[in-house]
Amino acid sequence: xxxxxxxxxxxxxxxxxxxxxxxxxxxxMAEPDLRLALGRxxxxxxxxxxxxxxxxxxxxxxxxxxxxxxxxxxxxxxxxAAAVLLVLLPLAWWQLGRSSPQVPDASPELATSHGxxxxxxxxxxxxxxxxxxxxxxxxxxxxxxxxxLAPETTGDTALLFRHxxxxxxxxxxxxxxxxxxxxxxxxxxxxxxxxxxxxxxLRQAAQTLAGQFAxxxxxxxxxxxxxxxxxxxxPRDQALILISLNEDLQGRNRL
Amino acid sequence: xxxxxxxxxxxxxxxxxxRPALWAYSLGLTRNPQQAEDLFQESHVVICGxxxxxxxxxxxxxWAFTIIRLTWLASLHDKHRRMAPLKDEVLERCVQEAVxxxxxxxxxxxxxxxxxxxxxxxxxxSALDLRYAQGLDCSRIAQRLTMGVKALYQLLSRSRxxxxxxxxxxxxx
Numbered sequence: 400x401x402x403x404x405x406x407x408x409x410x411x412x413x414x415x416x417x418x419x420x421x422x423x424x425x426x427x428m429a430e431p432d433l434r435l436a437l438g439r440x441x442x443x444x445x446x447x448x449x450x451x452x453x454x455x456x457x458x459x460x461x462x463x464x465x466x467x468x469x470x471x472x473x474x475x476x477x478x479x480a481a482a483v484l485l486v487l488l489p490l491a492w493w494q495l496g497r498s499s500p501q502v503p504d505a506s507p508e509l510a511t512s513h514g515x516x517x518x519x520x521x522x523x524x525x526x527x528x529x530x531x532x533x534x535x536x537x538x539x540x541x542x543x544x545x546x547x548l549a550p551e552t553t554g555d556t557a558l559l560f561r562h563x564x565x566x567x568x569x570x571x572x573x574x575x576x577x578x579x580x581x582x583x584x585x586x587x588x589x590x591x592x593x594x595x596x597x598x599x600x601l602r603q604a605a606q607t608l609a610g611q612f613a614x615x616x617x618x619x620x621x622x623x624x625x626x627x628x629x630x631x632x633x634p635r636d637q638a639l640i641l642i643s644l645n646e647d648l649q650g651r652n653r654l
Numbered sequence: 655x656x657x658x659x660x661x662x663x664x665x666x667x668x669x670x671x672x673r674p675a676l677w678a679y680s681l682g683l684t685r686n687p688q689q690a691e692d693l694f695q696e697s698h699v700v701i702c703g704x705x706x707x708x709x710x711x712x713x714x715x716x717w718a719f720t721i722i723r724l725t726w727l728a729s730l731h732d733k734h735r736r737m738a739p740l741k742d743e744v745l746e747r748c749v750q751e752a753v754x755x756x757x758x759x760x761x762x763x764x765x766x767x768x769x770x771x772x773x774x775x776x777x778x779x780s781a782l783d784l785r786y787a788q789g790l791d792c793s794r795i796a797q798r799l800t801m802g803v804k805a806l807y808q809l810l811s812r813s814r815x816x817x818x819x820x821x822x823x824x825x826x827x
Contacts, residue, residue, distance in 0.1 A: 408811045410740075412792075413685040420740065427744050431751070434744075438752025441678035443818050444786055446767045448677060448687070451787030 403433055407440050665705035668714050669698060674764075675753045679719050682745045683726045688789040693729070697722040715753065719746050763821060770820035778813040785810060 406423060409415050415423065427434050669676070673694075680697070681690040700721050708717050723742050756763060771779060777799065784795045796806040 404811070404815060408807065411681075411685055412807060424740050424744055427740065427748065434748045434751055435755060437682075438678070438748035438750070439755075439818055440814065441682050441749055442674055442752050442756070443767070443814055443821070444681055444687075445674035445678040446764055446821075447771075447782060447786045447814075447817070449674060449764055450768050450771060451783050455783075455787055 403436060407437050410437070411440065411444070662705050665708055665714075666702060669701050669718065672715060672718065675715060675749055676718055676722065678752075679722055679745065679749045680726075682740070682749065683723070683742075687786055688791075691789060693722060693726055696729070697725045700725055715750060716746070719749075763825070766821045766824045767817065770817050770824065773820060774813055774816065778809055781806060781809050782813055 406415075406419075409419070410423060427437065676697070677690060677694050680693040681687065684690045684693055697718070701718060704721070708714065719742075723746075771782075774782070781795060781799060784790045784798065785792070790798075792803055792806055792810075796803045799806065801809075
């Protein structure tokens with residue numbers, strides 16, 4: 400990077416001392432090229448703002464249309480879901496059949512309070528698998544309420560509803576192997592991010608947890624991880640953890 | 655349509671067309687995307703209210719820059735913020751000369767910028783998005799992207815320079 404670029408960067412970052420500012424001003428008055436460089440830098444940032452904000456609006460619109468069930472997006476979702484199912488389901492069922500560690504601190508009461516069947520936690524792995532197979536196809540996730548999930552709906556209550564919707568979708572996807580629901584949960588994530596963006600520390604914690612999950616590299620662990628984390632923390636914590644978990648799952652499925 | 659509406663609409667259309675230059679000037683004054691956004695919007699309210707003060711022989715950008723500058727000075731007075739490091743007229747020349755230097759309509763430039771943005775890495779795009787679309791400060795972005803603040807500055811700077819080069823290159827081919 401040239402010295403002039405460094406100077407412009409420091410100006411844009413509001414990091415110039417008084418002396419540096421005076422020197423820059425002198426040079427700007429005398430050097431048309433430097434004036435042009437600074438003007439272009441400012442215009443590029445203005446253009447970026449336009450383009451990025453337009454893309455953001457587009458994304459919000461896409462999420463709303465997807466939640467409202469636009470046919471084009473449904474087809475896209477189903478295509479992606481079919482591809483994901485082909486990769487994920489064999490792995491998931493294989494993993495479910497293996498012995499896995501007990502979950503030490505997710506009590507049945509807590510699990511139940513979050514809509515997870517508490518009895519399931521007490522079962523051994525084989526019994527869990529059998530139970531899940533019995534449940535498959537019998538459970539249906541609750542339909543998302545477009546109003547509650549709309550970005551205009553703000554506040555903790557709205558976040559709680561979003562969390563519950565995301566949790567419900569993840570649970571349904573885990574129990575039924577309906578990966579398409581996870582994709583919808585990914586869209587829910589986008590909306591939840593509106594709130595979550597205010598909490599970088601919590602998000603960091605959630606990413607750390609998801610990182611541990613990623614290192615296991617077994618899609619079947621999604622279920623166990625969900626059991627471990629859902630009963631913990633505030634609704635906001637849980638929403639953030641679910642967000643990261645979904646992100647990780649989405650990331651792996653794209654690999 | 656009444657003559658009043660014709661004049662007012664023309665000024666507002668012009669303000670809409672020139673919004674990148676107006677925002678660039680706001681950013682130059684504030685050097686903070688969030689504050690630039692506030693200043694840009696407050697100035698637009700003034701432009702909408704004082705459109706009749708624009709004389710037919712007066713260049714629109716110079717008039718609008720004055721409004722932005724006065725709005726900024728008023729907010730400095732209110733909130734006791736420190737002044738911008740550059741003289742207003744120097745900054746105005748920088749933006750004006752860059753606008754004059756551009757070829758083709760603004761819409762073309764934005765289309766090229768959009769295409770060039772696609773050439774950046776996802777991480778660079780995220781950083782730009784968080785900084786310039788969502789207006790987060792650098793420390794928060796660095797935390798979110800799990801990187802150091804200095805590295806983030808470099809990433810933003812490199813990305814911006816690359817975008818500028820790309821937009822210019824694609825504009826001349």
